[in-house]
Amino acid sequence: MTSSRSSHPHRTSRAPVAADARRARWAVSLIFFLNGASFCAILPRYPQLVESIGLSNGSFGLAVGLGPIGGLAAGLLAAPLMARFGSARVAVAFQVVASTVHLLVYTSATWLWLAAALFLAAASDSITDVSMNAHGMRVERRYRRSILNSYHGWWSLGAVTGGILGSVCAQLAVPLWIQGLVGLVLFGSLALGSRRFLLTGHDSTERRPAALEAGLAAPSAASAAAPAAATEEALGGETASAGETAGADSATGSDATTGTGATTGTGVTRASTLRGLLLIAALGLVLVFAGATEDAGNTWGALFMRDTFEATPFLAGLAFVALQGAQTVGRFLGDGVVDRLGDRLTARIGALLSGAGMAMALIFPHPATALIGFACAGWGIATLFPAAFRAADEMEGVPHGLGITVVGWFARIGFFVTPPIVGALADALTLRFALWLVPLYALGILVFSGVLSARTASTTEAGARA
Template identity: 70%
Template sequence: MNAHSPSSDGALRPAIPRDARHARWAVSLIFFLNGASFCAILPRYPELVDSIGLSNTAFGLAVGLGPLGGLLAGLFAARLMSRFGSARTSVAFQLLASTSHLAIYVSGSWLWLTLALLLAQAADAITDISMNAHGMRVERRYRRSIMNSYHGWWSLGAVLGGLLGAAAAQAGLPLWAQGVIGLVVFGVLVLGAGRRLLPGHDASERSTAAAAAPASSPSADPGAEVPAAATPAGRRIAGMSLRSLGLVAALGMVLVFAGSTEDAGNTWGALFMRSTFEATPFLAGMAFVALQGAQTIGRFTGDAIVDRLGDRLTARIGALIALAGMSLALLLPTPATALIGFAAAGWGIATLFPAAFRTADDLPGVPHGVGITVVGWLARLGFFITPPIVGALADALTLRYALWMVPVYALGILAFSGVLSSRRRRAGV
């Protein structure tokens, strides 16, 4: 086997070890299952709302309280990964997540739905952080950007889950049956993926990458001015200086607005299509599919774009696309423009989660696993805060006017995008 293989631009890049290639596909499968398992529920939200008899405000409150489970559980992600490793943690908590999804399908009251969402979000938070942490291990072995492709697999799973959920709703498949099928299929697949993840300590590749990198080459653009060894001693929180904590908080804000944009399609897309256009169950589910489908394309093409433009410029272009697309959909509401608007929003935020996680994990002076945990925890604030706000606005006005929050989220991304790396990546560098 050659020690190097040619890249698309003719440059030589190091050959990828077989275990790293297998681990990449295993991590991709976990991302895929994580997206499919929960997102199959979303097109069936209108049935849950009708069967329980919820108002938009009550439903938005239940969905908004769910991320509290993630906010609380996410605090323990770094500790769990330190003890059990990111591989075992991601597999175990994805199994727990799929189990809790069955409880959502069979919810019979507002309290039941809320508690099921709390458990599901708690399990998802730890799965999310641990599978991203393991994905970063594999990316370091590849020595080029592959994080967007992981999130592309998540989006592909979300699209498939949304399509299956919409088709099941149209066919009248009982909610409980969809939940049982999902638990069995997704559970078997995630156990199989766990057998191909990387062994050893989670910091192994980070140490190797640090040894291989030139001493004058910073690992993360936002913190490049202050290498870890040169950071002055002072007040530290969770092992981070106040400056590093500020950078991590800003990265978290990028994901607050990105997550809020994604939630607009996840939670409200089907309800918006039904209430505004009296869409059929399948067409109503297409709002979510449009957002996730465009996001999938954006993520699978995102690594090449980020390698050329950097995370910062890519994020700013995406925010402008989301702003323009959703503004068009809300100013000129038709089923077609609505689907275009949700698609623009999905495309616009496609690279933000990988970009923020990568930047947080590479920040100088931030302990291993802490940056990615804190950013992932802060990201869930968007899923916690915005559903009740949108629900209350929808009851006070209409869902069409409530969704004007999405262009506001795009402005928030523009405001905080400066914290992302502006460095262009090159294969093998």
């Protein structure tokens, strides 16, 4: 399988970037950071929640697994919300909602309360996730090169920061409600402050060919249509309808951004839309396995360290920190790696690293090897979410906003399905045995990674020409 868009949206040339785009990049990065920090500060406190409520591994895994149903239920609302209010407003608003709901997780007193709080947290997070990625790709198109991995690097950095804060609070026995209240005030206020630096205008503004914006392209059918499209988008503003957006995209010719020179003329066909949706489903399956791998550290890392090695609360929390810390480094380095290797080869190398590292940790159990194994898992999946979101957003024949929404929805399936399975296996056998699922997730990534784009000579030449 290959994506209908084989090229990345970035370009090899480094044109000057406008000040508003640079400010927006930092604002989007802050939202990613807050999104990671707010929820991940909870994860090292899971053992305390399990003990205070009196849960078994199975019942706890079920509560965690039921949470992502909120993401599955609410995730598909992201596209219409963005069409109505714009990705900037939606991202900020639902990040504040998420930080508010996280306080309910900290104060959970029963299994039902915990499950409901996690449900609401996942629902708000799914909308934030899609909208902040959508706005981030607006900024990426202004930069005309790959910067999406760095956004996810900021998410991972926020996750590490939250994980460390949670681990320290657990070690110091800080009451859960105090940690939650401070997090709400801090993370919520920073999210609100980022709004004024995000991009204005309709979300389709940057989807015009970057070459036309820079004045570098020769006149063509696509370039002749661009002024009318630009005028239509400018008149639409943030409240332009989805139909107007589709018309503007069709007028420019969606293939113009691929560097191939093809134009659609009459817009997308039913066959191209069906093919695009099938490719998006395959992209979603990549994220199912990536999400399941990440959940192994998020949900079970601290419990695995505590139950297997009788680790202290701080050391137990470092399993999550190791996974997210390695993922942070991998994401900040990921743009350069993907530029050279392509998303497909990068994903395959990462899957091998993830599976081998976790297998080593389980065959040779020790706190040190466990942390190395979780780190390998985090590094291995570092570029998968940015790669899949980018490919979905650029998919030919798929309406604007739909591709990234559907892929984000698929990603929630991994977080929904795997915690109850891992919890049941842990109760029936051991948590060490249950985590053998992680190498199987790596195999799934290998199977479906063909849908990601490959780095080719023609791609490089097309980017240079643009």
